[in-house]
Amino acid sequence: MPELPEVETIRRQLAPLVEGRVVARLEISDPRWCLPLAPEAIVDAVQGRRVARLARRGKYLVWELEDDAFLLMHLRMTGTLLYDPPPGTPYERVRWELDDGHELRFCDPRRFGTGELALGTPARDAFFAARLGLEPLDGELTGEALARMARGRRAPVKAFLLDQRRIAGVGNIYADEALFRARIHPLRPAGRLTRTQWDVLAVAVRDTLTAGLVAGGATIDDFRHADGVRGSFQDEFLVHLRRGEPCPRCGTAVVKFVAAGRGTYACERCQPRPRARRVRRPSS
Numbered sequence: 001m002p003e004l005p006e007v008e009t010i011r012r013q014l015a016p017l018v019e020g021r022v023v024a025r026l027e028i029s030d031p032r033w034c035l036p037l038a039p040e041a042i043v044d045a046v047q048g049r050r051v052a053r054l055a056r057r058g059k060y061l062v063w064e065l066e067d068d069a070f071l072l073m074h075l076r077m078t079g080t081l082l083y084d085p086p087p088g089t090p091y092e093r094v095r096w097e098l099d100d101g102h103e104l105r106f107c108d109p110r111r112f113g114t115g116e117l118a119l120g121t122p123a124r125d126a127f128f129a130a131r132l133g134l135e136p137l138d139g140e141l142t143g144e145a146l147a148r149m150a151r152g153r154r155a156p157v158k159a160f161l162l163d164q165r166r167i168a169g170v171g172n173i174y175a176d177e178a179l180f181r182a183r184i185h186p187l188r189p190a191g192r193l194t195r196t197q198w199d200v201l202a203v204a205v206r207d208t209l210t211a212g213l214v215a216g217g218a219t220i221d222d223f224r225h226a227d228g229v230r231g232s233f234q235d236e237f238l239v240h241l242r243r244g245e246p247c248p249r250c251g252t253a254v255v256k257f258v259a260a261g262r263g264t265y266a267c268e269r270c271q272p273r274p275r276a277r278r279v280r281r282p283s284s
């Protein structure tokens with residue numbers, strides 16, 4: 001699934017191409033994309049309006065249109081937003097025609113991607129306030145903030161990192177990579193991390209996302225840049241998808257297990273498993 005670096009990569013590519021342009025025509029060929037709204041409601045709000053800014057919040061791509069209309073797109077599992085793709089590109093769900101003759105198409109084989117509408121800045125802010133927490137690359141992600149949010153939480157730290165209402169934009173890839181960098185086991189209960197570990201983890205999350213961004217995101221299967229090119233961060237994974245391969249730090253084989261319901265990769269020498277609660281043994 002596209003995570004923060006993948007969505008931000010697309011945003012950076014498309015922003016100079018769409019900002020200032022008018023959406024001359026919007027065609028929604030798959031009405032499921034904007035449920036529960038009817039396609040006409042989105043078309044009415046978007047068509048004929050100028051794009052003031054293409055922004056991002058967490059994993060959402062945000063079309064800021066004139067008159068404070070906001071189209072909020074989530075790419076989900078397999079969505080890609082392509083600029084002038086070759087004719088016949090499959091799985092098209094939505095098409096934008098810009099006033100300069102260029103077009104964008106949202107292609108999404110598994111059809112989980114969504115388009116939602118917010119009319120007015122308060123509506124946009126309320127939408128995100130209900131769904132998203134800290135924006136990790138905006139200086140809000142500190143060890144102190146994480147430690148405060150995690151106090152008393154017994155859920156594994158990996159589940160904590162994946163919860164978009166706490167940190168926006170981190171998904172399975174970047175959680176595994178950040179925990180490895182911070183030498184923290186994904187199953188460690190979030191509330192049991194030390195303040196020092198949170199400081200290290202905050203830096204690791206930011207560094208991992210930044211490295212992903214520099215590599216143009218990760219392409220494991222479907223993610224493509226707006227021009228169809230693949231990201232390359234998958235070539236730099238330290239542990240994610242590297243089961244059985246040597247840990248780049250100590251050489252121990254990387255293991256895979258389930259944490260937070262997701263396939264999770266770690267080096268259990270560098271990231272020691274949390275000890276089970278001590279059981280009193282009978283003295284013999």
Ligand SMILES: [Zn+2]
Binds near residue numbers: 271
């Ligand atoms: Zn190791």
